[in-house]
Amino acid sequence: MGLLYERILRPVLFRIESERAHELAVDSMALLGRLGPVCRALEALSRVSPASFRPVEAFGLRFPNAVGLAAGFDKNARAWTGAAALGFGHVEVGTVTALAQPGNPRPRMFRYPKEEAVINRLGFNNEGSEAVASRLSRQVPRGRRRIPLGINLGKSKAAEIDRAAEDYLSSFGRLADHADYVTLNVSSPNTPGLRQLQDESRLRELLSAVTGANLARASAPGKSRVPILLKISPDLGFPEIDSVIGVAGEFGLDGLIATNTTLARSGPFAGAAEAGGLSGRPLFEPSTELLSEMFRLTSGKVPMVGVGGIASGADAYRKIRAGASLVQLYTALVFQGPALVERIKRELAELLARDGFTSVSAAVGADAHLPSTTPHGL
Numbered sequence: 001m002g003l004l005y006e007r008i009l010r011p012v013l014f015r016i017e018s019e020r021a022h023e024l025a026v027d028s029m030a031l032l033g034r035l036g037p038v039c040r041a042l043e044a045l046s047r048v049s050p051a052s053f054r055p056v057e058a059f060g061l062r063f064p065n066a067v068g069l070a071a072g073f074d075k076n077a078r079a080w081t082g083a084a085a086l087g088f089g090h091v092e093v094g095t096v097t098a099l100a101q102p103g104n105p106r107p108r109m110f111r112y113p114k115e116e117a118v119i120n121r122l123g124f125n126n127e128g129s130e131a132v133a134s135r136l137s138r139q140v141p142r143g144r145r146r147i148p149l150g151i152n153l154g155k156s157k158a159a160e161i162d163r164a165a166e167d168y169l170s171s172f173g174r175l176a177d178h179a180d181y182v183t184l185n186v187s188s189p190n191t192p193g194l195r196q197l198q199d200e201s202r203l204r205e206l207l208s209a210v211t212g213a214n215l216a217r218a219s220a221p222g223k224s225r226v227p228i229l230l231k232i233s234p235d236l237g238f239p240e241i242d243s244v245i246g247v248a249g250e251f252g253l254d255g256l257i258a259t260n261t262t263l264a265r266s267g268p269f270a271g272a273a274e275a276g277g278l279s280g281r282p283l284f285e286p287s288t289e290l291l292s293e294m295f296r297l298t299s300g301k302v303p304m305v306g307v308g309g310i311a312s313g314a315d316a317y318r319k320i321r322a323g324a325s326l327v328q329l330y331t332a333l334v335f336q337g338p339a340l341v342e343r344i345k346r347e348l349a350e351l352l353a354r355d356g357f358t359s360v361s362a363a364v365g366a367d368a369h370l371p372s373t374t375p376h377g378l
């Protein structure tokens with residue numbers, strides 16, 4: 001499948017405008033998801049060794065493997081069952097906002113093949129939480145899925161920053177019943193003001209509202225608390241990370257996702273004209289550095305998802321050793337195609353075995369040098 005993508009599909013897709021190529025990929029994956037027997041055959045074909053196959057337990061959920069599809073690929077929850085067939089151990093759909101919205105004017109997604117990077121300024125184009133909830137209600141329900149499904153929530157562009165909590169709450173109310181976990185996205189760079197939600201007082205207000213609604217919901221018969229994760233920006237300075245982690249600890253968040261795309265431009269991107277969030281290979285080092293700082297600040301007590309520039313098993317392994325319990329990717333899929341998922345799992349299994357780890361979980365934070373006391377009492 002790898003060669004087929006490299007020699008035939010990628011040259012065709014790369015002649016098509018980036019976002020159109022992306023839409024074709026989502027349509028194909030959605031179609032695959034509807035072909036049950038083909039999905040089962042693909043799943044049976046995936047040959048990975050026991051170490052990477054050992055399920056990963058995180059935030060009370062069981063993941064069949066550590067490698068997930070990051071938010072932004074399947075914004076409207078159309079294609080995630082196809083992604084499961086390609087070997088992903090979880091999918092995070094979204095970002096979904098309370099209101100349907102078109103996003104920014106096109107073109108708004110740009111590929112940089114030499115650097116294996118993408119810049120996007122999509123601006124949360126999505127069908128809105130009501131439409132996505134209605135689609136999910138027609139799909140495999142929670143509890144009967146082959147992989148956990150995360151739902152990533154963001155703020156509608158039309159909502160004032162002071163009403164952000166209300167906006168997230170309305171999506172949470174509609175989608176929580178369908179989610180194995182919910183991610184609060186406060187870190188996409190393409191919605192004006194969104195990243196202000198990482199400021200201490202605004203973050204406190206948001207987390208108080210959503211965790212409160214989660215608890216209230218869990219008291220109803222037959223319902224339970226949904227794990228809530230926070231996805232943060234790689235552009236935070238270390239004092240800001242400290243404050244984000246402190247607030248996340250106050251509200252008992254279940255996990256942290258590091259990181260979203262970056263606004264920073266260095267090396268070949270120093271003069272890049274396109275505005276938006278940069279992802280892929282150039283994001284690997286800064287996002288991994290932030291992940292390890294977060295692991296240190298939380299003394300490894302809060303499960304973390306490492307995302308940013310993963311393009312090989314060695315990259316996934318570095319994130320895990322830096323403190324990630326799970327990893328996600330998106331951009332490398334654009335350049336390497338769907339065979340990448342199995343390749344990463346195989347390489348990861350080999351690296352774990354080489355170093356004597358019997359599971360992903362055993363390697364989490366292996367490179368961290370933890371302080372003896374934790375600054376946040378987590």
Ligand SMILES: Cc1cc2nc3c(=O)[nH]c(=O)nc-3n(C[C@H](O)[C@H](O)[C@H](O)COP(=O)(O)O)c2cc1C
Nearest residue numbers: 070071072095120259260279280308309329330331
């Ligand atoms: C085209 C594109 C759209 C994205 N859309 C979202 C999004 O809607 N919500 C979100 O939280 N992250 C979004 N992301 C960020 C990814 O989830 C991920 O955090 C980031 O791209 C780093 O991972 P990668 O280098 O493997 O792509 C998007 C990324 C890309 C490339």
